[in-house]
Amino acid sequence: GEDVEQSLFLSVREGDSSVINCTYTDSSSTYLYWYKQEPGAGLQLLTYIFSNMDMKQDQRLTVLLNKKDKHLSLRIADTQTGDSAIYFCAEENQGGKLIFGQGTELSVKP
Amino acid sequence: ETGVTQSPTHLIKTRGQQVTLRCSSQSGHNTVSWYQQALGQGPQFIFQYYREEENGRGNFPPRFSGLQFPNYSSELNVNALELDDSALYLCASSLGPAENYGYTFGSGTRLTVV
Numbered sequence A: 001g002e003d004v005e006q007s008l009f010l011s012v013r014e015g016d017s018s019v020i021n022c023t024y025t026d027s028s029s030t031y032l033y034w035y036k037q038e039p040g041a042g043l044q045l046l047t048y049i050f051s052n053m054d055m056k057q058d059q060r061l062t063v064l065l066n067k068k069d070k071h072l073s074l075r076i077a078d079t080q081t082g083d084s085a086i087y088f089c090a091e092e093n094q095g096g097k098l099i100f101g102q103g104t105e106l107s108v109k110p
Numbered sequence B: 001e002t003g004v005t006q007s008p009t010h011l012i013k014t015r016g017q018q019v020t021l022r023c024s025s026q027s028g029h030n031t032v033s034w035y036q037q038a039l040g041q042g043p044q045f046i047f048q049y050y051r052e053e054e055n056g057r058g059n060f061p062p063r064f065s066g067l068q069f070p071n072y073s074s075e076l077n078v079n080a081l082e083l084d085d086s087a088l089y090l091c092a093s094s095l096g097p098a099e100n101y102g103y104t105f106g107s108g109t110r111l112t113v114v
Helices: none
Strands: A004-006 A009-013 A018-024 A031-037 A044-050 A055-058 A061-066 A071-076 A085-092 A098-100 A104-109 B005-007 B010-013 B019-024 B031-037 B044-050 B053-057 B064-068 B074-078 B087-094 B103-105 B109-113
Touching (some): A004 A085, A009 A018, A018 A085, A031 A061, A044 A055, A044 A061, A044 B103, A071 A085, A098 B031, B005 B087, B010 B019, B019 B087, B019 B109, B031 B074, B044 B064, B074 B087
Parallel strands (some): A009 A104, B010 B109
Antiparallel strands (some): A004 A018, A031 A044, A031 A085, A085 A104, B005 B019, B031 B044, B044 B053, B064 B074, B087 B103, B087 B109
């Protein structure tokens, strides 16, 4: 079956790095995504990674993919208070359907 | 280039009623997907429309139905509303139905069923 799991909460200090982890089950997923959702808002695409890649870096964001363990992580360097939000990991199945995790609430303390 | 717009932003309905939610896709996008996000949960796929035809459906009952129009805008209809239908309904449009055409999400419609 298709399932995506994330830890529910993460709290960090401003300026620290944040690491949000995700596991997924569908080994046929070719794209994996990270979305950000601020209170009362829709989903904002942060970054994505193709399944034949191990790592992707985009400014403060680093995505690591361990395809063998079906583990995905998002690292945010120099975390700011504006990064406080809920972060969703999603895998995309071959039909173009996104399967989301439950979301990780990131709290950044000054 | 406009993004995805959804209307209304908020809606309150009574159990048993019917509701129609609307989505205007981003310019150039021919595929629309609908998701339901219950409070504290991740979005769940309802269905996808590609060139006016349903192109995949999630685990939702038939009282959830949709339409896509020639301009690629879309409607989500829910009949016989239940309390558990209270959620944020998100629409996403993309250039096509296959993988990684890129999804643009709207801000959602917050539906409350009382």
